[in-house]
Amino acid sequence: MAAMDQAPSSKFAPPCTHDDHPNTGVAGVSLHYCDTSSEIHKIVVGDYDNNVFVLRCRQTGEAVLIDAANEHDKLLELCRALDVRTVLETHGHFDHIQAVPAVREAGYRVGVTDADAAMLPGYDYLLEDESVIEVGRLRLHTICTPGHTPGSICFRLDGSPVLFAGDTLFPGGAGATHFEGGDFDQIIESIDRRLFAPLDPGTLVFPGHGDDTTIGAEQPSLDEWVARGW
Secondary structure (H helix, E strand, O other), rough: OOOOOOOOOOOOOOOOOOOEEOOOOOOOEEEEEOOOOOOEEEEEEEHHHOOEEEEEEEEEEEEEEEOOOOOHHHHHHHHOOOOOOEOOOOOHHHOOOOOOHOOOOOOOOEEEEEEHHHHHOOOOEEEEEOOEEEOOOOOEEEOOOOOOOOOOOEEEEEOEEEEEOOOOEEEEEOHHHHHOOOOHHHHHHHHHHHHHHOOOOOOOOEEOOOOOEEEHHHHHHHHHHHHHOO
């Protein structure tokens, strides 16, 4: 595959000096972040502008796709181009899972938490809290963050300042909790205890929709979110 000729699209990503990032050939895909050991590719899909990320180990080339949201034809091209080995779902809301049947039919195994498993049309294994998912030589740590849905989960990349937050944390607030199964007090507790308390302020937050942020940028506003109730 030819090298990509572009800088990382995340405004928080460090400058990239590599010239060996693969060109997927898939329209709309950007190199979003990279460092010495990992690279993250991003595409926005569907009517709800869902962010789909592919985390790739630079040493082995193995990758994982986070949220098979929509436009399965593009996602399958991306999976093939970047040697995706499995698919991880941050939660079970319909806009994040519409491509699940197609990726499973193509042979990719899909993981989801037990609490959200019934929301999917099918899955292959369950994601547990405080476990490690190996992606080549990379290690993703699971962090269950219920509130947006009962089984929402985030993924922290070991050795890199990266958090895949799904719909738990966004610039300016917590994820919506007015859907069935949502719980505002619970999502605030999840964010405070499981994200803000243990994570470095410089941790980059890659959410399920919209722009990136950092733990440090959002943490001072927690009391304001509680006071406004959303």
